[in-house]
Amino acid sequence: MLFCEDSELLERECLGPCLYRFSVRSNNICDNAKPGQFLQIQVDGGLGAFLRRPFSIFDIDRSNGIVDFIFQAKGQGTRLLSKKHVGEHINIIGPLGDGVFSWDGCGNVMIIGGGIGIFPLYLLAKRLPKKHNAFVRLGFRSKDNVVLEDEFREQCHALNIFTDDGTYGLRGSVCRNLDSDLGSDDIDAIFACGPLPMLRSVKEIAARREIPCQVSLEERMGCAIGACMGCAVKFSDTGKPPAYARVCKDGPVFNAADVEF
């Protein structure tokens, strides 16, 4: 089920530099959203930022009908959105994406997030049955960028924070020692979202160990519902001519081996 509706902004929290957590009311989205899905949001209702912006769903509070999404205000559209006041309404299409995180048949899982790519992973960690033992790795640039540590810790079996400059947690990339940890933690599924270089490393390590890996991808979007073919990602090994999937409809979550990024 898909909905397009004006949702009231209930809470607006600044989490860090240019980082905002918005809580909006939508029973429809709460009742239907799955981990990995996203929302397509009209940022100002005017022409200053003509296209909507896609944001992953961060959290769902079903009993109160509240949906949370987190975004970085770095461009014109997201800056306009960040100025919305509590009580205002935001036009939202959602929940979107047929490609969602799936944990059917797996045991221990590794969840890997980098930077603003960590947001779609929270609902996954929360909904994942506890028998799966979720090992979570979150990577940030520096100590000032570290967010949501306590929230993730509550939802997982083990949490490791990495910073590029070593000012907090472990120093280095979120993929540091990933290869050996996958073995020692007996991981048989990986879920990842983050910058493309990070996702490529995760994909490569997963392939080497033959562990199924699901990645959540991002792309510039037009309609976000699967009609315009604007958000293409290339399928792997399709030869010539290539074949493209739609990030919005076939994804945003894909088996890493199925697509080239």
Add this chain to the structure above:
Amino acid sequence: MDMSVDFAGIKMKNPVMVSSGTFGYGKEFSELFDLNILGGIITKGTSLKPKAGNAPPRICETPGGLLNAIGLQNPGVEYVVEHYLPWLRKFDAAVIVNACGGTVEDCVDVCKILDSADIDGVELNLSCPNVKAGGGALGGDYETVKEVTGRVRRVLSKPLIVKLTPNVSDIASLAKGAEDAGADAVSLVNTFLSMCIDINTRRPILGNNTGGLSGPAIRPIAVRMVYEAAQAVRIPVLGMGGIVNGNDAIEFILAGATAISIGTGNFYDPVCSVNTVNDIESYMEKHGVSRIKDLVGAVILNN
């Protein structure tokens, strides 16, 4: 109030359609609103064989607009006829298939197949700026438009609408070319050939380097071109280019469009077309217009 129009022999309950390439084959948008509200639906550009489309990125936002270079990704006409059109036919809205081809022969072959399909008409795409062969290259001047339209006309008995490229200095001559070759209508504008460059990487943002610009940014140019085309021909004009509401639609109708179509506006607001139908009705009520066709070309020029 009478909102119905007869567009190129196609009877529609209102003049509001949705543009090719922005609405797929209707399925996705049907989850968000009742397609029966629309006057007509123009499908995604459909070619003889499946087309993969261009390498990403395929779109980027510009002030009040959108640059795209999708590259006509579609599953091919036979698949469309078998899998998409029967479903789309269930709605009380005209179904028009946008047909495209890399060569004149391809265009003819697609239209041959479409002539026996259960549809109301064909929009022949002589204007896509994002493919190396065909598209705008098949429709850049009077003679070419006339030649291709004529070849298609001979195999197509259904209403034929020719979609013109705006990337020319004399749009009226293109419209005339279509009319002289027997087209039932022309539609315009397709997108304006454009380019965006990322100043940090020094590379064009689109994988295809150039793309077509659409959205409110181009609307005044589109209105002028619709006016010029409507002045030049007797066949009806389908006007489009940056329409996001009823006021925009009325502007095109006054300029000479018998029907209008919403494209990029569907991304801004997926129910934009529904609101446009309602807005037009309110305008008619407010201005005492009993029949929408009385507004077609009713612009009053200064001096």
